[in-house]
Amino acid sequence: MTNMCGPWSIGGGFATVNQNIENVGSLIVDLVDAPQNQLIWRAVGTDTLSDKPEKNAEKIQKTVAKMFQKYPPNQKK
DSSP states (O other): OOOSSTTOOOOOOOOOOOOOOOOEEEEEEEEEETTTTEEEEEEEEEEEOOSSHHHHHHHHHHHHHHHHTTOSOOOOO
């Protein structure tokens, strides 16, 4: 009788899964020309959030300052 299983081998093993959860916050600032309903400028900032509200407030202030370093946008000629 021939072996019908073929050359394969079935074995067991263990796999590990590492889970890393981070809370990330995003801040979007849109400047809009209201009468024309047209977006003039947008800035987006993201950062990992802390468990401490005071640290998050500091991060927001730094992110907003960094965003507005790029305002006004360069004028194309």
